[in-house]
Amino acid sequence: MLQASRAGCRDSELGRRAITIFVFMIAIAAFGLGAPSFGTLANIRAIELSSSVLLLASIGATFVILMGSIDLSIGAVASFCGMLVARLSPDLGLWSVPIACVVGLVFGAINGLVYVHLRIPSILVTLGTATTISGAVLFISDGRSLSVSNPAVIDIAQGALANVVPNAVLISAVIYGAAVLIGDRTRFGRMTLAIGSDEQIAALMGVRVNTIKVQALALSGLLAGLAGVLLAARLGSATVTMGSYMTLDTITAVVVGGTAITGGSGNVRLTIIGVLFITTFSDGMNILALPPYLQTIIQGTVILLAVLLNTRRASAEDVK
Amino acid sequence: MNGVAAPIYSMRNASKRFNGIAVVEDIDLDVFPNEIVGIAGENGAGKSTTLKMIAGIHAPNAGSMRLFGKSFRPLSYTHAVEAGISMVFQEQALIPSLAVYENIFLSLESCFTSRIGIVDRAAMIAMSERHLQNLGLGYIDPRRRTGDYAFYDRQMIEIAKAFALAEHFHIDHPIILLDEPTAAIGEREIKILFESIRRYRRRASFVLITHRLVEYVELCDRIYVFKDGRNVGEFAGEEISEQSLHRAMVGRIRDDEYFMETRQLSLVGAPIAISAHGLSGQNVKNVSFEIRKGEILGIGGLVGCGKEAVARAVVGFEPFPPNGTVELGGEVLPLRGRGKAAIKRGVGFVPKERKSEGIVPYMSVQANMSLASLPLVSSLSGFLSRSRERRLAEKYINRLRVRCNGPTQLCQFLSGGNQQKVVIAKWLARNVQVLVLDNPTRGVDVGAKQEIYSVLRDLAEEGVAILLVTDDLPELIGMSNRILVMRDGELQFECSAPADNKPTEQELVQHMV
Numbered sequence: 001m002l003q004a005s006r007a008g009c010r011d012s013e014l015g016r017r018a019i020t021i022f023v024f025m026i027a028i029a030a031f032g033l034g035a036p037s038f039g040t041l042a043n044i045r046a047i048e049l050s051s052s053v054l055l056l057a058s059i060g061a062t063f064v065i066l067m068g069s070i071d072l073s074i075g076a077v078a079s080f081c082g083m084l085v086a087r088l089s090p091d092l093g094l095w096s097v098p099i100a101c102v103v104g105l106v107f108g109a110i111n112g113l114v115y116v117h118l119r120i121p122s123i124l125v126t127l128g129t130a131t132t133i134s135g136a137v138l139f140i141s142d143g144r145s146l147s148v149s150n151p152a153v154i155d156i157a158q159g160a161l162a163n164v165v166p167n168a169v170l171i172s173a174v175i176y177g178a179a180v181l182i183g184d185r186t187r188f189g190r191m192t193l194a195i196g197s198d199e200q201i202a203a204l205m206g207v208r209v210n211t212i213k214v215q216a217l218a219l220s221g222l223l224a225g226l227a228g229v230l231l232a233a234r235l236g237s238a239t240v241t242m243g244s245y246m247t248l249d250t251i252t253a254v255v256v257g258g259t260a261i262t263g264g265s266g267n268v269r270l271t272i273i274g275v276l277f278i279t280t281f282s283d284g285m286n287i288l289a290l291p292p293y294l295q296t297i298i299q300g301t302v303i304l305l306a307v308l309l310n311t312r313r314a315s316a317e318d319v320k
Numbered sequence: 321m322n323g324v325a326a327p328i329y330s331m332r333n334a335s336k337r338f339n340g341i342a343v344v345e346d347i348d349l350d351v352f353p354n355e356i357v358g359i360a361g362e363n364g365a366g367k368s369t370t371l372k373m374i375a376g377i378h379a380p381n382a383g384s385m386r387l388f389g390k391s392f393r394p395l396s397y398t399h400a401v402e403a404g405i406s407m408v409f410q411e412q413a414l415i416p417s418l419a420v421y422e423n424i425f426l427s428l429e430s431c432f433t434s435r436i437g438i439v440d441r442a443a444m445i446a447m448s449e450r451h452l453q454n455l456g457l458g459y460i461d462p463r464r465r466t467g468d469y470a471f472y473d474r475q476m477i478e479i480a481k482a483f484a485l486a487e488h489f490h491i492d493h494p495i496i497l498l499d500e501p502t503a504a505i506g507e508r509e510i511k512i513l514f515e516s517i518r519r520y521r522r523r524a525s526f527v528l529i530t531h532r533l534v535e536y537v538e539l540c541d542r543i544y545v546f547k548d549g550r551n552v553g554e555f556a557g558e559e560i561s562e563q564s565l566h567r568a569m570v571g572r573i574r575d576d577e578y579f580m581e582t583r584q585l586s587l588v589g590a591p592i593a594i595s596a597h598g599l600s601g602q603n604v605k606n607v608s609f610e611i612r613k614g615e616i617l618g619i620g621g622l623v624g625c626g627k628e629a630v631a632r633a634v635v636g637f638e639p640f641p642p643n644g645t646v647e648l649g650g651e652v653l654p655l656r657g658r659g660k661a662a663i664k665r666g667v668g669f670v671p672k673e674r675k676s677e678g679i680v681p682y683m684s685v686q687a688n689m690s691l692a693s694l695p696l697v698s699s700l701s702g703f704l705s706r707s708r709e710r711r712l713a714e715k716y717i718n719r720l721r722v723r724c725n726g727p728t729q730l731c732q733f734l735s736g737g738n739q740q741k742v743v744i745a746k747w748l749a750r751n752v753q754v755l756v757l758d759n760p761t762r763g764v765d766v767g768a769k770q771e772i773y774s775v776l777r778d779l780a781e782e783g784v785a786i787l788l789v790t791d792d793l794p795e796l797i798g799m800s801n802r803i804l805v806m807r808d809g810e811l812q813f814e815c816s817a818p819a820d821n822k823p824t825e826q827e828l829v830q831h832m833v
Contacts, residue, residue: 185703185704185705185706186703187694193680193683200677201678201680203659204635206659206664
């Protein structure tokens with residue numbers, strides 16, 4: 001009997017997700033009833049856009065967290081790359097976008113190389129680079145906000161394919177699809193999970209653990225950069241701290257999506273649940289015009305509840 | 321002493337199971353005042369488990385314990401300490417960054433706290449000093465960082481801590497449990513330790529576990545011998561000798577059916593699959609051997625004899641002894657990146673720590689099985705093909721009789737034996753030519769054990785060369801074509817073990833100790 005109930009682990013996994021999704025549905029229904037404007041096309045579009053940005057950054061964060069590492073520089077990298085696009089686009093136009101993404105990739109790779117070769121824990125490496133990059137944002141912007149005026153760049157986020165699907169959504173959907181494929185069906189995806197479980201396992205398979213670690217952090221930097229670019233394009237301007245909310249929101253999204261903060265368990269597919277959870281809640285509370293202080297209190301509580309529903313707490317031996 | 325005084329501690333009919341597997345069964349054990357008691361037995365005989373039951377770390381599933389004339393049912397180690405039992409942990413339970421006195425009174429700070437909440441450090445230091453001096457350890461400064469002291473001194477600090485705690489809880493005559501106290505210290509320190517223990521016995525009783533029989537003989541007043549989790553002998557005074565302990569520890573009737581010895585190949589003229597020359601490094605001195613195709617070469621020896629390091633050197637699993645060469649199909653494996661090169665040339669490794677080195681618990685059975693051979697299950701697009709992966713998993717689930725609900729079940733939910741089969745399947749999927757196994761059946765139940773043996777026989781018949789490093793003597797003898805015995809890092813003894821002429825456990829053990 002015990003064996004049978006354990007055997008249904010996959011189902012119970014789904015069951016646990018189902019509870020999260022159920023809570024999510026109830027929240028949507030409550031928002032919809034409480035504020036008629038919640039269900040309008042304009043609002044749904046707003047949720048889609050903010051979800052797209054956060055999803056991109058969270059995808060990168062998922063692989064890093066699956067490995068048992070963490071990237072605290074996502075917000076700073078996003079701010080920097082957004083600002084870089086604002087700064088370069090008057091001269092370079094659309095070319096500023098790939099340049100900003102490459103810069104994000106380089107930041108991520110630096111994180112990875114320092115982490116691996118100087119053997120400093122990822123949390124400290126990225127805490128350090130986050131501070132440095134935040135300083136660099138001030139440097140390239142003189143501490144001011146810059147507007148993004150190039151129509152081609154703005155179109156990346158605000159334009160829409162056939163006037164239905166916003167470009168930002170399209171971009172993040174394609175990358176999400178690719179990430180799911182990478183997570184489930186490539187060596188990189190398998191090995192991030194194996195490393196998070198125990199590095200020795202991956203090492204015994206003849207895998208260069210360090211290479212995978214650098215790749216994961218570089219990917220995180222690249223996607224954080226792209227998220228920053230999309231954010232700047234969507235807002236039509238870049239501010240020095242515009243991406244900083246992403247650092248903690250990505251971690252929350254990943255964990256609500258069921259990935260263990262200690263690594264070794266979870267996958268990128270479910271990160272989208274965490275992203276929608278965060279963006280819908282914050283949007284819904286805005287529409288309901290709840291006082292901002294109360295919003296923060298509720299958001300924190302809801303996140304704790306979501307984590308409670310969604311993680312394998314019982315199986316963790318030491319909770320740190 | 322025996323018979324005169326009543327035992328201060330006694331255990332009756334105690335049993336302990338883990339996951340339904342009995343580790344110790346029906347154990348009786350007494351400790352008298354001022355006595356040094358030994359628990360001897362092979363690896364896996366249940367010595368450590370018994371010690372942990374006495375210390376309150378494992379609760380027995382059945383049976384009873386009495387301490388100082390009262391029923392004793394500790395719920396935790398802390399309870400046992402309060403009742404007068406302390407353990408000197410093999411893995412050392414002191415926090416290196418704290419001062420010695422802080423470690424001695426760790427968690428008892430409240431007893432030294434004044435009304436306004438300030439800890440009276442001077443009193444703690446003075447008491448620590450007194451205890452250290454009483455034990456002849458005056459050279460240890462209680463104010464210094466514990467980590468500054470050598471392993472041996474830290475061990476003595478743990479003993480001092482045991483006495484300090486006993487006094488604190490008003491216990492006149494504590495029982496101190498020593499779990500392999502000599503495993504990590506040199507001959508000189510062992511001598512000092514033993515002299516100290518003999519002196520301290522005026523104030524305490526000791527229970528000792530060690531891997532060296534000679535130490536039991538030297539130190540103990542009375543010895544219990546365990547075999548397969550049962551109490552098989554008790555020796556006191558004059559009866560204690562290495563020979564008598566040997567005889568009781570081993571001497572099990574070997575079942576040749578169990579190891580399928582009739583399927584053992586004779587290997588006249590079989591080509592050499594892998595050879596090692598002059599492997600040397602820490603704990604390993606000049607070990608050379610070769611394994612033929614289809615041969616099972618067993619390496620035995622006590623824990624710490626260096627046999628695991630030899631296995632690691634062959635597969636290139638860091639850290640391994642760096643000197644010497646490993647040759648495979650006429651090619652010498654490189655020193656740097658040996659692990660990768662070994663895998664590429666068809667060497668597989670089933671490590672000892674299944675949980676941390678073998679399986680990924682939150683991955684499915686199929687994902688674990690394909691982990692070493694991802695290119696084989698990839699489609700032309702470069703992505704893993706689910707259907708190929710599934711077919712591969714189904715093949716090995718059937719072949720190794722892995723009991724699971726299907727290829728997608730998480731490995732976490734499999735029993736130890738089935739997890740081990742998944743680890744083996746991982747290498748079979750790669751078509752290994754050489755398989756190195758380190759204690760492949762540790763923590764595996766009897767049925768699954770035999771299935772693993774059957775797989776090893778299959779592989780040998782297919783021409784795979786197998787290196788079996790094991791602490792399990794019957795397994796070593798039953799499975800191997802040839803046996804090497806190591807002691808203190810050196811090859812001590814080699815014998816062939818044909819199906820019709822297997823060496824006895826005694827023959828091998830005499831070369832181990």
